[in-house]
Amino acid sequence: MMLSVRDLAVARGGVPVLEGVSFDLAPGRALVLRGPNGSGKTTLLRTVAGLQPPFEGTVEGAGERIAYAAHSDGLKSMLTVTENLRFWAHVFGTSDIAPALHDFDLDTLADRLAGNLSAGQKRRLGLARLMVTGRPVWVLDEPTVSLDTASVALFATAVRKHLAAGGSALMATHIDLGIPEADVFDVTPLKARPRAAKQDEAFL
Numbered sequence: 020m021m022l023s024v025r026d027l028a029v030a031r032g033g034v035p036v037l038e039g040v041s042f043d044l045a046p047g048r049a050l051v052l053r054g055p056n057g058s059g060k061t062t063l064l065r066t067v068a069g070l071q072p073p074f075e076g077t078v079e080g081a082g083e084r085i086a087y088a089a090h091s092d093g094l095k096s097m098l099t100v101t102e103n104l105r106f107w108a109h110v111f112g113t114s115d116i117a118p119a120l121h122d123f124d125l126d127t128l129a130d131r132l133a134g135n136l137s138a139g140q141k142r143r144l145g146l147a148r149l150m151v152t153g154r155p156v157w158v159l160d161e162p163t164v165s166l167d168t169a170s171v172a173l174f175a176t177a178v179r180k181h182l183a184a185g186g187s188a189l190m191a192t193h194i195d196l197g198i199p200e201a202d203v204f205d206v207t208p209l210k211a212r213p214r215a216a217k218q219d220e221a222f223l
């Protein structure tokens with residue numbers, strides 16, 4: 020298994036928002052998280068990615084195998100598209116940025132400063148970064164925000180290529196990604212029951 024989540028409860032500000040979350044993610048599989056605004060999808064993804072500790076339960080197989088892409092694109096605005104990807108390739112110990120440029124239709128933008136890109140172009144670059152990490156588990160929070168229809172299709176193709184290569188993906192999204200083979204996990208029934216906050220987490 021790439022990722023095993025067992026009886027996980029996740030919290031914001033020390034208050035649990037979801038509990039009893041269990042799922043497995045196998046190589047080559049994608050899992051789409053669904054649930055209304057504020058239901059805890061972002062909190063769950065951040066916990067799985069190791070950015071905050073579980074309130075209860077366990078996450079196995081995460082850590083260094085995860086590439087996490089959140090709402091903010093994390094781009095260096097004073098570097099070009101190519102320089103951004105080279106930077107991330109260096110950080111993650113990989114070298115080939117050509118497939119990432121190509122698959123996200125960034126070839127014609129390669130020499131533009133990231134800061135001068137449109138919102139959707141920035142998002143494409145942020146997602147292209149996932150490819151150069153070389154990491155097997157992609158954890159994506161609303162990956163298609165700002166993307167037009169054609170770019171959503173590019174993204175879906177890139178995810179499928181990643182799955183075909185034995186990678187896996189965990190994604191929160193409100194739209195249909197065009198990846199019909201993905202499994203769906205609705206967090207709505209897992210809303211945490213009210214209980215006392217854990218004081219020692221209030222400072223995280």
Ligand SMILES: Nc1ncnc2c1ncn2[C@@H]1O[C@H](COP(=O)(O)OP(=O)(O)OP(=O)(O)O)[C@@H](O)[C@H]1O
Pocket residue numbers: 031032033034036054055056057058059060061062063
């Ligand atoms: N610092 C905080 N302290 C307490 N509660 C918080 C804090 N930050 C966020 N929350 C609450 O935690 C809940 C879960 O938020 P989260 O961002 O995980 O939801 P989401 O499912 O990703 O929502 P969306 O679909 O709107 O992105 C929300 O009700 C939110 O208001």
